[in-house]
Amino acid sequence: MNETQNHDISKSFREKNSSKFLDPCQKESLNSMECLDRNNYDKGKCKDLFILYRECKKKWLEKRRELRRKG
Template sequence: MVEELKTNPAENADPQLQVDKTKVDYAPKNTDSGSYKFYPDNPESSFNKYRFAAKDASQFYDPCQESSKMSMKCLELNNYDRSMCQEYFDAYRECKKQWLQARRRNRSQWE
């Protein structure tokens, strides 16, 4: 059961999301410093657009769910010391900011 949870992402996580740390290139060589992403989520993916459009008006959908989980796990591992997890909070904030900017730029894709 525990092994199954490690290999399968959450049910509403983007299937293209790479959760295996051994397959992630943390320092790509052919990119400029402005294109680095400090969070695993892709809030502008077509999967997230579809899930957001398909949800009911009263439902909550978080396209940055993996970043959120990482923040909570950090808190649990560090006895809820927020100062130890500031980088995770910043990554989640950046992910949400990217998502909100994408929604503002092109509202028709998100409805």
């Protein structure tokens, strides 16, 4: 994630409704699920997309922890 994405995510968290779930990795998640659909749920054919999703999620969680520490 670049600095612009980090800022956008932070802003989105501050502005979202309390009942609304925000997932900045939604695009990666949808891409991996669509890949599974296209490939008859053969996970081996979608491995790269799963890696992208995991990396996005990891960075997102790190950023959330950082923001919590800062208050």
